[in-house]
Amino acid sequence: MKILHASAEYFPYIKMGGLADMLSSLTKEQAETEEVYVALPLITLMGKEPKWTGKEFPALLPADSKTDSLVVSILRNSRFLEAEESGVKLYFFQSDLFQSLNSIYGHAEEHFRFAMFSYSCYALSQILKVDIFHAHDWHTALSLALQKDSAFPIPSVFTVHNLAYQGDHPYWMTGFLKEEPFRLITSPFDHDGKCNYMKAGILSAAQITTVSPGYRVETLSEPNGFGLSYCLNQRSSDYSGILNGIDTEEWNPEKDKRIFKSYSRENWKEGKLKNKEELYKEIGRPFLPIDVPLIGLIGRLTFQKGFPTFLQAFLNRRHLPHRYVVLGSGDLEMEKTFFYLSDHFPGVFYFYRGYNESLAHKIEAASDFFLMPSLFEPCGLNQMYSHAYGTIPIVSRVGGLRDTVEESILLDFKTGIVFEPNDASSLGYALERAKDLFESTDRETVVKNIMNLDWSWKKRKLEYDGVYQKAIDLNI
Structure with missing residues (x-):
């Protein structure tokens, strides 16, 4: 044909x-x-x-x-x-x-x-x-x-x-x-x-x-x-x-030449720690602790992507130990806000304006969680990239995110953390659950399971x- x-x-x-x-x-x-x-x-x-x-x-x-x-x-x-x-x-x-x-x-x-x-x-x-x-x-x-x-x-x-x-x-x-x-x-x-x-x-x-x-x-x-x-x-x-x-050759932590250290389902913990440590050096944050959750966000800063919801939840949950790395560009006011947070809270927040394919791969490899607060999302690919890299997605319950990420006590295992769209309280609670999961022995089971998913x-x-x-x- x-x-x-x-x-x-x-x-x-x-x-x-x-x-x-x-x-x-x-x-x-x-x-x-x-x-x-x-x-x-x-x-x-x-x-x-x-x-x-x-x-x-x-x-x-x-x-x-x-x-x-x-x-x-x-x-x-x-x-x-x-x-x-x-x-x-x-x-x-x-x-x-x-x-x-x-x-x-x-x-x-x-x-x-x-x-x-x-x-x-x-x-x-x-x-x-x-x-x-x-x-x-x-x-x-x-x-x-x-x-x-x-x-x-x-x-x-x-x-x-x-x-x-x-x-x-x-x-x-x-x-x-x-x-x-x-x-x-x-x-x-x-x-x-x-x-x-x-x-x-x-x-x-x-x-x-x-x-x-x-x-x-x-x-x-x-x-x-x-x-x-x-x-x-x-x-x-x-x-x-x-x-x-997804392209399982392009997005594969075992073969990815863009990341600092390749890793597999068997040595994911060691691989993520090394990638996190090197990423912090590259972005000028070598003082950040590597034993607390890193949450990555990558995307166009448009109304669709729900970043105002994230900002409200972030401010409401400042007590959480999470660190955030954001890669994106778009809405000028949102860019200014992210630059402000990056300058005034360097121990918590980092913002890179623009798009950088190599940095996107490094963020996926280094992050413990990947956040997608979209108001709507036709499919989304980063949640699937995250699965491949053992990065647990935190997503709003919309479109393709709903089809690919599940969280329920009725499931044998969850494939991420899900919250309601355009709801800062629901997202805030999801960030709380991320902290609990990071500190739990269940995290290893979740990571190994999601790395085994087939999104080819x-x-x-x-x-x-x-x-x-x-x-x-x-x-x-």
């Missing part, structure tokens, strides 16, 4: 969140049995230089190149450059629209840039004659509308990674979609008086998936549907929740195979 994925992110080239990691690890698994291609933008600042093959492909279909419109001119002067990574063929969209960018998001004219990218991904699927076209999030959603309207539609799948970001734009900005080479009737994509790219993907794809069963359920009602729950309910029979997996892509890949077959059957 020939599969083309279209995405704005792909690790290690462009990474802003979990989408990059998810797609990189899924395609690596798929490439063991299928021909797998990935289309993504080419920007100036990438995490790695691609291994170019020297092959190029057009970004415009010959049948759509007969006019001299601005859009056609842009696409005619754009192209795909082929590269390879771990058995996957990568097609980087080389265009003036993206090439000068240092980051993939947060720029003006995103509605136009990603519409051009979506068309080019659709064109590439036709040129490569793939069996499945799989688009990810709103940035590539218009490619599904083009696919549906094509004289030769390719079976399509749309994965919703985060419904909070929908790519909705005023209609006066999207008039070009009615012209060559799009020729789209955009009225079905109307939502709250705007052209909604996410809605276009939901309505147009043969099959829809999201990244956990729990998030699928949540998005079928408001507020987690972010206004589109009615649309997803209309497509509910074509809407699946497939839990993400093997099972999830089979679930995607089933969705692909459904899309193919509908296209016959």
Whole structure:
């Protein structure tokens, strides 16, 4: 089977969140049995230089190149450059629209840039004659509308990674979609008086998936549907929740070259102590005691991630012995607060602004607990990384976190500590339980059990195979 994925992110080239990691690890698994291609933008600042093959492909279909419109001119002067990574063929969209960018998001004219990218991904699927076209999030959603309207539609799948970001734009900005080479009737994509790219993907794809069963359920009602729950309910029979997996080669404490000391299920305690000691030296906190709990937090500082809830719980539970290491960036006020805590309470709190892949691995390896106070979480990957590193996750009971972390007296063993979202008291009590567990003999049992969990892509890949077959059957 020939599969083309279209995405704005792909690790290690462009990474802003979990989408990059998810797609990189899924395609690596798929490439063991299928021909797998990935289309993504080419920007100036990438995490790695691609291994170019020297092959190029057009970004415009010959049948759509007969006019001299601005859009056609842009696409005619754009192209795909082929590269390879771990058995996957990568097609980087080389265009003036993206090439000068240092980051993939947060720029003006995103509605136009990603519409051009979506068309080019659709064109590439036709040129490569793939069996499945799989688009990810709103940035590539218009490619599904083009696919549906094509004289030769390719079976399509749309994965919703985060419904909070929908790519909705005023209609006066999207008039070009009615012209060559799009020729789209955009009225079905109307939502709250705007052209909604996410809605276009939901309505147009043969099959829809999201990244956990729990998030699928949540998005079928408001507020987690972010206004589109009615649309997803209309497509509910074509809407699946497939839990993400992780790259067990990239995130493996026995093989990880980024951490200070590798370790396994057998010597995890020694390994964690050494990694904690070295991490404290690296961040300038060598005086911190290594025999008290270290809690790691990594993530974008956005409303979704629930950091205000954490701050309130932290202040309410100052008597606890926990130390905290936070890695992230985003909301400026939250960054200022974290810098303040890092400066005024150096014995308790450390904040690194930005994202650092190596430091993320070191935090996972050194931490005793990993905190995810999300208000909603489509899947989450760090709780699964934490399991692999013997780091006990403390998570809110939402989305994929609810699917992967369990705490109950009815279970033979727990896989973490769970609290109610947006509830500082519930989180505070979870931090109390973390202290008790750290000091208990039960901790060793929990750590060994979670390190034995299998979050690889093997099972999830089979679930995607089933969705692909459904899309193919509908296209016959």
